[in-house]
Every structure is written in C-alpha cells, then in structure tokens.
Amino acid sequence: MARLRAPIRPDGIRYWVHERPPWSMTLLLAIQQVAFLGSIMTLPVVLGRAAGLDAAAEANLIALTMITAGVGVMLQALNRFGIGAGLFVPMHTSGAAFPASLAAVQIGGLGLAFGMMSVVGLVQLLAGRLLPRLRALFPVEIAGLTVFMLGIGLGLVGLEHLLGMDSPLQGRPVGYAVGLVALAVIIGLNVWIKGLGRAFSVFAGLIVGQSLALMLDLVPSSELQEVYQAAPFAAPELGQFGWSLDWALLPEFVIVGLALSFNCFGVLTVAQRANDAGWRGPDIQGISRGLVAEGLTNITASLINGVTQTSSGGAVGLAQASGISSRVVAFVLGGLFCLLAFFPPVTQLWTVLSPPVIGAVLTFVGAFVALTGLKILTSRLLDNRKIITLGVALILGLGQDQLLLGLAAIPSELAPVFATSLSLTVVTAVLLNLLFRLGSKERLAHEVTIAGDWREEVNQLIWHLGRQWGARPEVVSRLEHASNELVELLLGQGLVANGARIRIATHFDEYDCTLRLCYPGEPVVLSPDRPDPDALLEQPDAIHQLAGYLIQRLADRVRVSHQDDQVEVQLHFQD
Incomplete structure (x- = not known):
C-alpha cells in the first residue's frame, strides 16, 4: 500500500478545498452553480410530463429534486463517518436513469419509479463498500478514459444546444450569435481577467447571453408567462407521489446503479485531479466514501420523491475553471438549493434559459473536463492489451448513437448501459480489462x-x-x-x-x-x-x-x- 501523501496545491486555485472564501463571494459562487445546474436539470420536467402531472405537481417534483440535490452536495463534502469524498462535487439528474424510470412510470406510475430508485441507492452503497477490494478493475487509464468521456459528453451536448438543435432556434443565425457572444464573454473573462472576473466568468456569460436572448425575443412568451403566474411561495409536499416496488424491474435498476457508480467514479477522479498538482492515481478510499454519499442521496430522493441524482462533471469543471474548490461553497450551495425549493418562480426560471446560452456554458466546461482526462491517459505507459481496451471502449462510446441505430433491439435490462456514451464506454473498458488480466502477471x-x-x-x-x-x-x-x-x-x-x-x-x-x-x-x-x-x-x-x-x-x-x-x-x- 502506498504511503499517505499530502496533496499539493495546484496553480490557479484561489481558494482550495479547506479554505474559506469571503461570504459574499461564496454566495455568488453558489448562485452561479445553481444557475448552471438548473439549466441541465431537465429530467424532472420530462418525467413529470410523461406521468401526466399538472403544473402544480410538476413544480413540486422539481422542488423535491432541488432538495435532493442540496442534500447530495452537502453529503459529498462531509467526509465524516465514512460518508463523502470531502470535495466540492455538486449533483444533478442523469439521463442514464431516464429509460428505467420511464418504464416504471408506464407500468405503475411515479410511485413505482421512486420506489425502484431506492435500488439504485442501495447498489451505490454496496459499490462504495466493495470498491477498495475491486481497485484492480479501475486502473488509472480507465479513470482517465472515464473523465475524457465525461468531458466529450458535456461538450457534445453543449454543441447541440449551441446550434439550437431540436428547438425553434435551429437554423437561425441569431441563435448562433447569442451562443457565441455568451461563450466569448466566458472565455474572455476566464483567460484575460484575473480574480473575480475569472471566478464568475460563467455567471457573467449566462447573464449576458440570456439578456441578449430576451432582447431578441428568443424566449417564448408562454414560458415567461409561466414564471409570472407561479405562486411566490409554496412548501414542497414530501412523498406526494407514493412509493412501491416491482421485482420484475430489479435488473434494470441494478444496472442504473452501476452506471451511476461509474459516473461518480469519473467525476470524483476529476475533482481529485483538479485539487492535487501531485496527483498520481484515484484515491480509492475517497471515491468509496463518495459512492456512499451518492447512494444515500438517491435513497433520500426515493423516500421524498425527488429524481435520481449523480455527481456532476460539469459542475466540478466549472469549479475548476473558476479557481475556487472550497468545501464551504458546497454547504452554502446545498442550503441554497433547499431554500429555493420553496420559491416556485425561481425553479421556473430554469425553463426559460435559452438553449444557445446553455450550450456556451456546457461547451466551455466540457473542454476543461475532457483535457483533464487526456492528461490522465497520457500519464501512463500502455501495452497492446491496454491500447485495445481503451481504444475499443472509446470507439463504442463515441459511436453510441450509431450502435442504437444499427442494433434492431436492445434488451430492456441493458438499456441503462447504452443510455449514455459514458456508461457504455466504462462498462466496455472494465469488462475488457477484466478479460485481459488473464495471462497478465503482476x-x-x-x-x-x-x-x-x-x-x-x-x-x-x-x-x-x-x-x-x-x-x-x-x-x-x-x-x-x-x-x-x-x-x-x-x-x-x-x-x-x-x-x-x-x-x-x-x-x-x-x-x-x-x-x-x-x-x-x-x-x-x-x-x-x-x-x-x-x-x-x-x-x-x-x-x-x-x-x-x-x-x-x-x-x-x-x-x-x-x-x-x-x-x-x-x-x-x-x-
């Protein structure tokens, strides 16, 4: 076992993990993260509409999901009693959980979906306890590949939003212009302005881009009307949608739990790498505690009827880009999420963010995360077995859309594996690594x-x-x-x-x-x-x-x- 080594402060970090930024800065950083995370928390809205919820019930679902996200970021920063990585790692809803959740909604309504989400949390708790014994399955190169695919996934989603794809802005040059202006503001402040300009570059880009979108009438008036008509204050109703189990759905939700565990592994690797200039490989004990924190978060989501959460690579990349990774921000952000859940107009504001503006943020953050993964990958020597493992997994991950089109039917139990390019990449890499360990001598x-x-x-x-x-x-x-x-x-x-x-x-x-x-x-x-x-x-x-x-x-x-x-x-x- 390697000797314990104190982390080395990276260049460009203004406030490190255990340092305390001024309260005004901490609050603004938390608001910046709320704005960013809210822009990509679309799953509650989609799931609510699939279940046929009215506007009030849908708002309650969003509010309960916000509370879950607040609990999650605080648990992850805790690092007490075997819970939490002790790092600033916010959470958001994940597309990997959507196919299984939608299937549960169609069979038994939202109550069944929330009941089965407890299985996801239990799988993550078990994965967290077993991970130190399974560390050989997750060598550094697979950690690097996971981080790289996180960044590529964020960047590709950002590019889709930047181009306004599948929205009324698709093909409209004015939409492209708004996205590019927002991206230029973010990059300009981050690269050429020091201090507060860099820390709040993403927030400034969001404000400038969204202001332009409103001035140019790129936000539908019906969406703005929903914000105006929302009740100013409403206490979320816990457990409104019920809770039930169906053992026939167990395999699908077990795979969802594994897929989210792989995502958590990758995001926590990003966070560890970003906070240690002398980083050599994943801290498996820290990741194990992080998995426990995420598992407890999803059990909480199941009980109060919030949507499944997973660690956000984009939010970690945003913290890295701002140069502030203090755990203090995590507790303020968690409290802010829980507080804002009582104010429906705030939650409705997320739905009116213009797609090109969201795309600018995701593209910028994705670049940071992807290059972090490349640094990890290129820090290791690779033989033919490792080259084949990483290469095949990368090709399958990047070709996920083509696989979904080319395969006539995918068993429902395997749908979570194919749901995202990240889950497909990591599952492939882990299986090939396990196969190629045969005949490999330590x-x-x-x-x-x-x-x-x-x-x-x-x-x-x-x-x-x-x-x-x-x-x-x-x-x-x-x-x-x-x-x-x-x-x-x-x-x-x-x-x-x-x-x-x-x-x-x-x-x-x-x-x-x-x-x-x-x-x-x-x-x-x-x-x-x-x-x-x-x-x-x-x-x-x-x-x-x-x-x-x-x-x-x-x-x-x-x-x-x-x-x-x-x-x-x-x-x-x-x-």
Missing part, C-alpha cells in the same frame, strides 16, 4: 547474464513490464536508472563478475512497484551520504559511494538482506 522473475549487452536486456525488460503495468514513465525511468546503477556498483565492488547470472524479480500493484535483485556472495554497501566533489576526483572508491547515494535517492525505499550466502537488494517505488 509478479515476474527473470535471470540476466552480466555480459556486454546486459544493460539492453535489463532495460528492455523493465520498459516492457512498465507498459504491461500501465506505470508512469517517470517511475519506470527511475527504476531503469536505479537498476543500472546497482549492477554497475556490484561490478565495481567485485561482488559479481562478468559472465555471472543474477536474478531479477519484479512485482507491481496499482500503487507500488518493487524490484528485487538477487545474487550469491556478500551484501552490497549503499551509502546514504553524497560524496564530496573533490573526493570524486581524488578517491577511486568515491564513485561507488555516489552510486549508492543515487540508488537511495532514486528509489522510495531500499532494503538489503543476506541469508544463506544469498543477497537480496529490494528497490521500492511508489507509482
């Missing part, structure tokens, strides 16, 4: 003859194993350098001779890499002290002292043991 022993070409043989072995393991290139480079120095030192001290055979054994898991070099004879002396520069020129043995010092510096831990005329030198590296 432990390997190899004998090397110390002859003229021994360096090439050792280096080829180490880099081959590095690609198979998916290790970071800098770790493999350190391992190569240290092993070469060690063999040179053994030759220099006369502990092995040319033509002798040494045994090299390696072991790798998701966090650590260990090389054991075994030879017969006396133990090698590894000096922990750097030799004086003058001594290197005057004393022949000083070069051996330098080699020992370099080995101790290159490896995270070094141990030399001697038993029965056999010496084992163990070099340990953290990946």
